[in-house]
Amino acid sequence: MQEFTEEQRILKDMMRKLCREKVAGRAAEVDVTKEYPWDLHQLFVENGLFNIRVPAEYGGAGMDYTSACIVVEELARVDGACANTVAHHQAGLCCFMDGANEEQRERYLHRIGEGSFLVGFALTEPNAGSDAFSLRTLAVDQGDGYVINGSKCFISNSGLTDLYVLFTTVDPARRRDGITAFLVEKETPGLEVGKAEDKMGMRASPTCQLNFSDMRVAKANLLGEVGRGWELVVQSLTETRILVAAMSLGIAQAAMEEAVSHAKVREQFGRPIGDFQGVSFLLADMAVQVECARALIYQVASRIDRGERDQRYFASVAKCFASDTAMKVATDAVQVLGGYGYTREYPVEKMMRDAKAMQIIEGTNQIQRIQIARNLMKMY
Numbered sequence: 059m060q061e062f063t064e065e066q067r068i069l070k071d072m073m074r075k076l077c078r079e080k081v082a083g084r085a086a087e088v089d090v091t092k093e094y095p096w097d098l099h100q101l102f103v104e105n106g107l108f109n110i111r112v113p114a115e116y117g118g119a120g121m122d123y124t125s126a127c128i129v130v131e132e133l134a135r136v137d138g139a140c141a142n143t144v145a146h147h148q149a150g151l152c153c154f155m156d157g158a159n160e161e162q163r164e165r166y167l168h169r170i171g172e173g174s175f176l177v178g179f180a181l182t183e184p185n186a187g188s189d190a191f192s193l194r195t196l197a198v199d200q201g202d203g204y205v206i207n208g209s210k211c212f213i214s215n216s217g218l219t220d221l222y223v224l225f226t227t228v229d230p231a232r233r234r235d236g237i238t239a240f241l242v243e244k245e246t247p248g249l250e251v252g253k254a255e256d257k258m259g260m261r262a263s264p265t266c267q268l269n270f271s272d273m274r275v276a277k278a279n280l281l282g283e284v285g286r287g288w289e290l291v292v293q294s295l296t297e298t299r300i301l302v303a304a305m306s307l308g309i310a311q312a313a314m315e316e317a318v319s320h321a322k323v324r325e326q327f328g329r330p331i332g333d334f335q336g337v338s339f340l341l342a343d344m345a346v347q348v349e350c351a352r353a354l355i356y357q358v359a360s361r362i363d364r365g366e367r368d369q370r371y372f373a374s375v376a377k378c379f380a381s382d383t384a385m386k387v388a389t390d391a392v393q394v395l396g397g398y399g400y401t402r403e404y405p406v407e408k409m410m411r412d413a414k415a416m417q418i419i420e421g422t423n424q425i426q427r428i429q430i431a432r433n434l435m436k437m438y
């Protein structure tokens with residue numbers, strides 16, 4: 059198991075305390091109301107959760123990738139929705155950091171570094187989900203800038219986001235080589251935040267459509283080069299897949315703890331149910347999966363921190379394993395709690411709903427398996 063540094067241990071303890079004392083008590087309520095918890099948002103701003111990865115010279119904490127994983131793991135342990143908000147900001151931020159030129163950094167990074175300015179990642183479209191090369195949101199060069207028309211769907215943090223990293227195509231026929239990224243501020247005329255999805259889980263984390271109607275974007279807002287947007291997607295997805303894995307780990311850990319606590323006190327046939335092999339083996343299997351996920355995630359995160367950027371294969375392995383683990387552990391936790399687990403009185407049914415999203419976002423687990431298998435063919 060990867061050892062944490064002193065700084066990372068302090069961060070983990072701080073997050074554990076913050077989440078237990080301030081976030082955990084709100085999770086069930088905002089899951090029902092679907093309302094974004096602005097008070098918690100403010101708490102996250104005050105504790106620097108949105109600028110943790112921003113370099114110190116721009117006002118951020120300048121912390122490493124492992125630290126970002128610690129933050130989302132601990133948040134997900136008490137609420138998947140809050141963790142999703144922080145993780146998806148990191149997705150947009152990662153694209154920004156990779157693609158922004160000096161002028162764009164000066165324009166935005168100080169604001170992001172202040173800690174309340176959110177960056178969004180807008181790739182998915184109604185007809186371009188797994189097949190992201192099929193983007194139809196069209197950016198037409200008008201000489202002095204671009205005019206963009208189209209729509210996006212399932213965009214996390216829509217409405218909260220200050221700056222979207224928007225992926226368009228300059229020519230659908232060019233597929234991957236047409237993909238072009240832009241920085242789009244939330245107030246840009248022609249941008250409309252559309253329908254909010256009524257989701258199964260992660261309910262307090264807004265997921266909406268974005269519509270673009272003759273939206274004009276200056277050339278100065280081109281992120282990276284025309285036709286090179288896919289490179290930004292790839293690096294961002296690599297990093298955020300590990301964050302999704304860390305979120306999954308938080309959910310799985312919490313579900314396991316709930317199951318163990320219940321198994322120790324719930325008695326049937328005159329004994330705690332944890333004494334029955336049928337239950338204890340379920341708990342043991344949870345631990346095996348959770349510990350493997352933890353070891354894998356923090357190993358990959360530390361590789362990124364050491365500057366080994368090409369972690370696409372391991373990011374897919376970690377995302378796939380950890381999210382399948384979260385789904386399995388949360389489902390089994392419901393089983394251990396029996397009828398009580400199936401009610402909203404206990405938190406495990408919410409964990410099961412939140413876990414399901416982990417198998418879908420940042421590329422479904424089928425897409426991860428395709429990636430992994432392709433790599434295997436090259437490796438051996």
Ligand SMILES: Cc1cc2nc3c(=O)[nH]c(=O)nc-3n(C[C@H](O)[C@H](O)[C@H](O)COP(=O)(O)OP(=O)(O)OC[C@H]3O[C@@H](n4cnc5c(N)ncnc54)[C@H](O)[C@@H]3O)c2cc1C
Pocket residue numbers: 146179180181182184186187188189211212213214215257260265415418419420421422423424425428
């Ligand atoms: C809560 C939530 C938050 C999200 N946040 C964002 C965000 O912030 N930004 C963003 O851009 N997107 C976001 N998404 C979108 C997400 O990335 C997509 O939903 C995901 O990539 C799958 O695309 P799709 O929904 O169109 O499914 P489809 O691509 O239609 O897939 C449907 C099914 O077919 C399977 N499938 C597709 N192709 C293949 C294949 N070749 N082989 C085998 N199986 C295949 C899939 O695995 C899946 O099971 C979010 C989604 C959710 C649910």
